[in-house]
Amino acid sequence: MTKQFNNFLEEIYVRNIQFDSFETDITVLSSNSYKLFSKTYNNIVVLSKISFTNKYTISDFINDTISKVELHENILKFIGIIQQSTHGIMFVHEYANEGTLRQYLDQYFYMLNWNDKLNLAKQLVSAIKCLHESDIVHLNLNPKNIFIHKRNLKLSEFGAFQHRNKTSKKFKLIQYTDPQYLENYETYKLNKSSDIYSIGVLLWEISSGIVPFKSELTYGFNLLNAIIRGVREGAIPGTPKNYVKIYAGNINSF
Incomplete structure (x- = not known):
């Protein structure tokens, strides 16, 4: 040293x-x-x-x-x-004792009531609001870099990735990626609105417990093109209307 x-x-x-x-x-x-x-x-x-x-x-x-x-x-x-x-x-x-958000939903989703889901959603929005108010854009929001510790959501990987993205044009997990970037990745710059889109997808995932477009993931560019065309996951029965309105507004404006 x-x-x-x-x-x-x-x-x-x-x-x-x-x-x-x-x-x-x-x-x-x-x-x-x-x-x-x-x-x-x-x-x-x-x-x-x-x-x-x-x-x-x-x-x-x-x-x-x-x-x-x-x-x-x-x-x-x-x-x-x-x-x-x-x-x-x-x-x-x-250390987050309950793993990633994806691991948490896989293991505990059947035990979560709507108060639990809404709490996770509010915490996610609060963390991103904090970043955006500090003029920091996450750029890589997905359930593998969001963690759960004692039932509380913990966001990570918001700094170094921001810099790496300036020189990297590789696709990440496309379900969570701004469709405008998927369509014009050579010229389009990810921004705060890109985070908002990712939040919408994650709110749907929290409501369903399911990986978005899980059955279509093996189709690669067919799924990518479908997302670019505006294909989105539908609301899960029983989801509160106001919750659907919030996440649908996030993902359908792209």
Whole structure:
């Protein structure tokens, strides 16, 4: 750990966490994230690796994103930073004990009543409202980067992805992607309205417990073209009319 790096962290008031403060029993969550126990915080945390460039530095990420939204209750809590020789710079953040939104719906949907679903929907909207008021666009909203901790929704992956998207034109999970981007991905720039579309799809998913267009996913570009043409999932019987009105307004205006 260099003195320069330590001084930098002190200047921006970010905790510099030593790797030996963690237990060695590590669970791999993905190619870039790991779950382990922190002796310092006496709790389970997650380490996530994020790559930076000369054009977008760790300082940019912290100043532009984390410093603005880390206190919101529906955004995954940022704890600190580790600089480790094997994995480089890694962020330490809270662990969501009930997994991703998709995992949560798979496991618990049959137990959720409409108050539970509305609570998840309100928390999602509140988190995105916080980002947008800080002039941050998520750009990659989907149920795999939204987490549930003690039945509360936690949003993640809103900063580094924002920068990566400037140079990446690859399609993500197309069900949640702005149709205007799907149609004109070479020139169209994702924006706050793109997040609004994604929210609409996610609100439908919360109401149904089902992956959007699940039966059509194997058809690839046929599904992509259908979404571009305006094909949307229909309302689930029993869904409150005002709820349908909200998410339908989000997804049908594209």
